[in-house]
Structure formats: structure tokens, C-alpha cells
Amino acid sequence: MGLRSAYASAHYWCSSRHTLGDRTVASTTNFRAMGAGGPILDVEHLTTEFRTTRGLLRAVDDVTFTLDRGETLGIVGESGSGKSVLVRSIMNILPRTASITGSVKFEGRDVGTLPKAEQRHFWGTQMAMVFQDPMTSLNPVKRVGHQITDPLKYHMKMNREESNARALELLRLVGIPEPERRLRQYPHELSGGMRQRIGIAIALACNPKLLIADEPTTALDVTVQKQILDLLKGLQRELHMAMILITHDLGVVAGRADRIAVMYGGRVAETADTRVLFRNMKHPYTEALLNSIPRIEHESHTRLHAISGRPPDMVNPPPGCRFAPRCLYAQESCTAELPPLLPSNEPGHRFACYFPPRPDRSGGVLMAGTGKAHLRDGDDVLLRVENLVVEFPAGRNRDVYAVSGVSFDVKAGETLGLVGESGCGKSTTGRAVMQLPHPTSGSVKFDGVEMTTLSSEDLRRTRTRMQMIFQDPISSLNPRRKVKDIVAEGLSIWGSTIGTFSKTRVNEVLDAVGLDPDIVADRRPHQFSGGQCQRICIARALVLD
Template identity: 50%
Template sequence: MNENNIILEIKNLNTRFDTPDGEVSAASEINFSLKKGESLGVVGESGSGKTQIFMALMGLLAKNGKTTGKAIFKGQNILGLPVAELNKVRGVSLSMIFQDPMTSLNPYLKVSRQMTEVLIEHQGMNKKAALEKSIDMLELVGIPEARKRVHMYPHEFSGGMRQRVMIAIALLCEPDLLIADEPTTALDVTIQAQILDLLQDLKEKLGMSIVMITHDLGVIANMCDHVMVMYGGRVIETGSVSSLFTDARHPYTQGLLKSMPRIDGNHNEDLYAIPGQPPNLQALPKGCAFQPRCQYATERCHQEQPTTTYIDENRTASCHQLNAVTACHPMNVVEGAL
């Protein structure tokens, strides 16, 4: 891999939270890299730890959280940077879109104020120039009558339009890396498709890298170059979208793929669901975290945490039973949903 082309490299990242019931491990031994212009999908059920990795990266962990390891962004380790130094990076060359725009946008300030402040603070623009660029960005993300709407409050926008405003704010300084945390969760299907098309279009226009955090493998299939599957705070499988969707190796990944609804399937069949429930990060089972739900689990799985196995240069999986797991070609299962 050409190191000069890598925009983000995470090395042995661990995120912990101190709670009244003891220390909780939200993300353990996370390692991955992302090249310029590429997109990475981070997928897993709620509580898998996928969001906490990037909250740590942005310096936005709760006060009881702490992180070790390295997050090298454009050649600089940004983990643990003083706030003044981190503010030169986040919102400028590194931006994040959060799940709920109503909790991310200030309800008491007009959109114009929230956008122009970013440009005045980070790019030294005067108010007039900042307003014009804000209007241009709102137009770019598809806000109609942007010159009028820029002076409205967040509650005066629909859910889809608020999400577009959030994207516009995240893109104001034309970041090199955009982290999108479940950006379409609260939106109806039509608006979801519009937002995803918009992100893909902006990625190509601006040449930026994207991390897409989601539980929806259909989004990953349409948006991303690579996939990182998480379970119980750990990475359990990685690979290109094409290789993972056509030849998933980890039983959990296979279960996620089989759980996707098909638009051309037998409507009399029940939708597949992975048995059991995701683990409680405060009380992870011994050995492999997935073993209570896995049909292939053996005594070794109950006792030992699996290590990462390289299937090939660009593919990894963490499973004791890789040779025993039935080969799965789930593209046939999900092709109707893509």
C-alpha cells in the first residue's frame, strides 16, 4: 500500500468508559487505513462500537471516556491533541455528520449564523463572503431557494432538508475526510436515496474520502469501496465490497447479509434474523463475543478470543472456525435489495 496515499490510519485504538459498574470496553484493538478518495463502510448492530471509534477521533467522547492508540490523519496523530490544535483539523479538513440534525443544529440560531461562523472562524472570511459561500453550499446540496432559506431557523426545515443543511455545514471547508454517522436513519426511503446520491456526487466532485457508519448493508453496497464489520467492540471482518458481498467468511457477516430483505424474494418466507441478542459491552462473554449466537461455536470459541486472520492481502476475518464455516455467497441473497 502506498503510504503517501493514505489519509487516515488507525493503529491499536482502544476506547474505554468508566462507569459505576466498572470499565466498559467500547472499541478494542481497532486497526484500519483509508486512502484518499476512497470510501469505507463501518457496519454492525447497535452497540457494536462503530460510532465510538470516530467520536474518539473527533475528540467528542463523553467525559468518562478515554482512548489509547493512534489516529494518524494526514500524517499527524490527532488523538489527544489539545482542543485548540484539534479545532484546526475538525470542521476544516475532517468533518462529521451526526445521526440527528435537530440535536446537532442550534435551534436558537438561524442557519446563516451557524454556517457563516464556520467560515469566519476557520477561513478568515468576512461576513458577506461567508454568507455567499453558505448560500452556494446550500444550493450544492439541493436546498431550493437557498438565498431565502439560509435566514430560516432549523425547525422551519423538514427532516430531509435539515439533514442537507448538516451536510452543507460539514462540507463548508471542503474537508478531505467526511465521517457520516447513520446520516439517513430518521428519513423516509425516498429522502434516504436522495441524500446518499448527494454524498456520492459530492465525493466525486470534491475528491474527498468518506467513512459511512451504518447498520444497513444496502447503503454500504451502493456507497463504499471497502467494508469493516464490527461486533462486540471489535473488527471481525474486512474486505472490499465486492469480495465481502460475494464471499462473506465470518458467521456474523453472513447473518447480516441473509437478514437483508429482497424485493424479488418469496413473500411467504419469514425474514431471516440472527438468533439471540447483541452482547452487553459491560458483560461480554468469554472467548468470542459472537459464540452465544453462532451455529459453528466450539469449546475453543467459548474460551479464546479469536485473532485476526489474513484471507488475502486485503481481506481479514477473526474466527476460529474459518475452515469449518460453510462458504457463503450472499450476493445472491441481497442482489434484489441493492
């Protein structure tokens, strides 16, 4: 389906829902009639705190902004900067341990004061959210079709036939192949990219006025990423929908957002129109984020410019500017007083810095360079995969060829990039190398040892030298265990927990991935952002060396 027909279909459903009966109109008219003028979203002095065993954690601190109809606001910042907590505070979907102060007004009404009955109709029809982690945001025991049709039946009062037709249309809209078949599948039967597209389809089901996209393309390959972002932008124009786009990727917001807000330590460090921000950035953190992006003019394997140090401890934040301990331009006064958002000489451009960086920065194209992976013959390779085939039964004497005849090799110290669209077999190839699952045929040799013929015990021992970082960090971590126990699990299994070695090693790998062991060791996965959970997964993979 082309974009034009997709937009026309969405517009049809947006209009036709008013003709499905008086109940549909009654359930949505009160909201649609509100706020004919002014910004669609007005956030003032929003502060969100959590009660923890270490004290009060202020995840969002005095954030203020507005969002107009049809406008896209990009919120950028590294893991733990408060981006996801901010938008969950706006939607009022935080746990009871959270305390929210300030004001969030949607079309003139304070969201926090809405009765529970109105809030249930508010979510989905007015505000909708695409969550960062599709595996945990989808119900694992419900078919995909039911998860899409449920809000249509509840909010739009569609019958079964209408909701099923709309669900098929939504799947086509977000580029899901074989939509009739996917409706009958469960989330675990889909690739990570497909699960994310299902989440986008659910969010768009009731044509909300405000779409909040929390890292919406994290699980998507590069070819589909542009299609999804183009689709969201096109639907936004057709339906005059406002959008908040949360991302780590400055390249995404550079081409998609009208305005950008850069967050650090729970506060807005800088905000401006997109073109103004990239032309004349005033905060050292914004500059550091831009410098950390690979550029197309860099040679392959050029070392990236990482930001030194760690994000602040939000229970005990540093005095003054929270970025000062990591800032190249910090002066003594930066640690004495928290800088307010100061206006620049361009309208709408505000920054929280007393000593902004100089404007003599070199630009660059926000794209990664290209590397080359050469296939070679010889015995000096660490990993050699030849003619790898993985098949899965698909019922009724049918098999699915997930991987077919794949061959490659990797030397010690090398990095091989495996690229392809969602569902093309990338993850299955990686799992098959680890013998999860066992390949249907082919050869996998690690350090000269044929993996496919090893006994269970020998394979178990070999895996201590081969580790995997999974695509979905949150669902791959045990939610009941503390971080220190998750990371130390490999040491415990292999008897490396004598004396203080285990604690020392766990602290080393946590520090290596940019997490403070004293702060994170006794916390559980649900207390971290998606990016922080991924760092924990990396630490777990590295702990056995």
C-alpha cells in the first residue's frame, strides 16, 4: 500500500467513527470540543520524584514547555536523563511511589485532575504512546489482533467486523507483511522490529491528537526506520496530530522535529527550533552529544568522542550545574548555583549555562561511515560459519527457512556487522552460532572447535567464552533479582565467587559500562531506563572475560 492510500484510509476511519452510533460520539465529543485555540499541551514546572531506600530521587526537575497542534517536539538526552519519566508524567501513568507536582494541561484541562473514568477514555483517543520496549509493552498471552481491536471496541464502539478491518488496515499502514496471518500470532512469534510496528499500530488505532513516541525506531532496521518516521510524519500532517519524539539519536530529530529540548539530569539544558539549535548550540552538553555522533567523513574504525564521566546521581545531585563535573568549560561559579534557562538572541532559544561554548565548531553530516568486512580463507579465524541453515516448523507439514546457507568468518579483535531488514534472520543467525537453537545443518567453528557436534557439557563450557547481548534488554533481565546478582550470575555458576573477587569483578564491569556500582548494585531492572538496562546486559556478558 502506498502512503497516499494509507493516509486516505486513516482519514476515512477518522471520519467514519462518528457514524458508528451515538455511543461513539458520546464517548469522545467532550474531549474533541475542548481547546479550540492555544497550545494543545502546556507543561508548567513539572517535577517528578520517587521514594527510594536511598532517599528522594528527583527524576524530572522543574520542566516547562508548550506544544502546538501539528508540531513535533524532539526530546534528546542520554540514558537516565529523565526523558521517559517526563512523558509518563505527562500521561499520568507512573507507579504509586511517584510524586508529581506542577501542571500538565491538554487542550486547557489539567490531566492530573481528570476523574479515572474520563482518563480511561482520554488515553488512546487523545494521547497515545509508543513505548520503548515492545516485548514488555505487548501482552504475551494475547494474539496481536486482539491487542489492536481492544481499544477500537472500547473507545470507538466498533463491532467485530469493523475492528478487524481497521486492524488489518493498521498493519498494512505500518508495513507488516501478511497482515491476516500476523493478526492470529502472538508477540513472541514476531521479530523485534515487527513488535515495535505492532505497538505503533495500536497507538495510531484511535487517531489520537497527541502521539508520544518513546524511541519508536530503536528495534527497527535502517531501511524500515525511515519508512516508519516518514509514515508518522505523513499521518501527523493529515490528521494535524502533535508529536513528542524521544530519542538518543540527534540525527533523527535533526530531520523530523520542529523544536528540540535537550535534557540532562532531569532538567532541560537547552531548547530551540531545530535549525537554530544545530546552527548555534549554547550548552556544552548539546555540543558533546553532537560530537559523539559518527560522521560520514570519518574513516572506518575512527574512535568516537565519548562524554567522560557519568550522569549525576539524582538522589544526591552535584551542587550547581549538574553537567559541571563532566564539562570542558566549567568554572568555579558553575558549581555554586544552578543556572536558569537563559534566552539567547534568537526567539525561542533558551539554554542553562553561564559559559556557553564558542560557535567555531565544525559541522558534518549526521551519518555513520561505512566499514568493510572481507570474507577470507585460512585457519587463523576465531569464528567460522559455513552454510548455516536454520528451519522452524510452521504447521501442516510446512517449514520456515529462517536462515539459509549463511557463511562468514571473524578474526580475534574484529567486528562484523550483520545488517538486514526485520525478520530476515539476523537474530536467528546469532542465536544459532550460540546453538540456541541448534542449526538444522551447516558448520559453526569457534577457535577451531566444531560447535554443532559438542556434548551438552562441552557446549556449556565453551559458552563461557562466547556471550550474547540480547535485542530486548528489559525482558532479558530477571525482574526479581538485583543488578549485582544478575551480573554476578556467571561467576556464581562457574565458581568464581571466592572472597571479594566476585564483588570486585562486578564493580569493575559496571564501572566499565558507565554505571556507578554504589548506586545501581542493589536496584532491580524496573528501576532503570531502557538504555541503562542495556548497559546491565553488556556488563553481564563481559563479566566472565
